Amino acid sequence: MDAEYCPVDDDGNYIQVDTIVASGDAALVVHREDMAIKMAIVYRHYTLEQAEENRGIIRREQEVWRRIQPDFNTPVQGIIQCLGLRGDTIEMRYMPGGTLLKWLQHRARPSIQLQKRWFRQLAIGLHNLHQHRVIHGDILSRNILMDGSLNVAICDLGASSLMPMDTVMADAVDAYNCSIWTDLCQLGLVFYDIATGRTTGISLYDNGGSDNSVASFPSRDMLPALSKRLWARDIIETCWREGGYGAAGAAGILAKLDKVKAPRRRR
Numbered sequence: 001m002d003a004e005y006c007p008v009d010d011d012g013n014y015i016q017v018d019t020i021v022a023s024g025d026a027a028l029v030v031h032r033e034d035m036a037i038k039m040a041i042v043y044r045h046y047t048l049e050q051a052e053e054n055r056g057i058i059r060r061e062q063e064v065w066r067r068i069q070p071d072f073n074t075p076v077q078g079i080i081q082c083l084g085l086r087g088d089t090i091e092m093r094y095m096p097g098g099t100l101l102k103w104l105q106h107r108a109r110p111s112i113q114l115q116k117r118w119f120r121q122l123a124i125g126l127h128n129l130h131q132h133r134v135i136h137g138d139i140l141s142r143n144i145l146m147d148g149s150l151n152v153a154i155c156d157l158g159a160s161s162l163m164p165m166d167t168v169m170a171d172a173v174d175a176y177n178c179s180i181w182t183d184l185c186q187l188g189l190v191f192y193d194i195a196t197g198r199t200t201g202i203s204l205y206d207n208g209g210s211d212n213s214v215a216s217f218p219s220r221d222m223l224p225a226l227s228k229r230l231w232a233r234d235i236i237e238t239c240w241r242e243g244g245y246g247a248a249g250a251a252g253i254l255a256k257l258d259k260v261k262a263p264r265r266r267r
């Protein structure tokens with residue numbers, strides 16, 4: 001690769017291209033030993049302002065990690081483990097299973113038992129974020145990662161908002177109009193991907209020509225119809241009703257999961 005197009009790390013060294021796992025608009029993720037390291041995209045030819053703009057985005061995400069997981073040795077259930085915040089980087093436990101999106105696109109349909117495990121892990125992860133007064137803002141199956149034992153965890157706190165610790169989350173919205181209810185709506189879309197194997201591509205930011213930087217909670221008719229036979233129908237429908245889980249928020253999903261009857265065996 002032409003050196004000019006090879007990004008550099010915090011110390012100004014070229015990043016080995018074969019270690020890059022993913023590269024987005026402002027950040028890239030490299031794999032080093034058992035760590036995934038998220039860092040700003042910076043090229044040698046960048047001005048200081050250009051470099052600082054991307055580093056600032058990582059610093060903002062670091063703030064969210066400091067809130068969620070202040071102790072690197074104590075992971076938060078349902079969230080990727082953060083292993084360190086050195087310089088302008090975010091060091092995480094490497095998740096060898098890749099994104100949930102890729103998994104669903106390339107593997108056989110998961111059993112209902114496995115689907116339920118994922119629902120539970122994701123509900124716990126989102127509940128933990130909300131307990132820490134964080135709105136995720138970007139719950140998508142490409143922001144959910146899998147370890148080597150088919151456990152899922154939420155990643156990418158790049159679009160997350162830190163709310164004051166005394167916030168009543170059920171009533172709160174952030175600067176982009178995101179809330180625990182838009183997070184739950186997006187989680188319902190992820191559940192739909194898992195339970196049906198179909199991805200919808202529905203975004204909270206497609207407001208039909210009005211301001212696309214502000215999210216809105218989609219009306220029910222913008223969301224897919226659910227078959228009466230779908231085991232997760234009630235759970236997903238409740239995600240798609242603004243305020244549907246009431247005071248329990250994401251934890252309400254766990255109570256519903258406990259009540260779901262096992263599908264009847266065909267004789």
Ligand SMILES: Nc1ncnc2c1ncn2[C@@H]1O[C@H](COP(=O)(O)OP(=O)(O)OP(=O)(O)O)[C@@H](O)[C@H]1O
Nearest residue numbers: 021022024027029036092093094095142155156158
């Ligand atoms: N801990 C990890 N283990 C393995 N892969 C990871 C890890 N963290 C991130 N990745 C990979 O890097 C990709 C980008 O990470 P992340 O979503 O945090 O960055 P981003 O630049 O905000 O992404 P985007 O804007 O594309 O959503 C993930 O989709 C995943 O493929």
Ligand SMILES: [Mg+2]
Nearest residue numbers: 142143155156
């Ligand atoms: Mg992402």
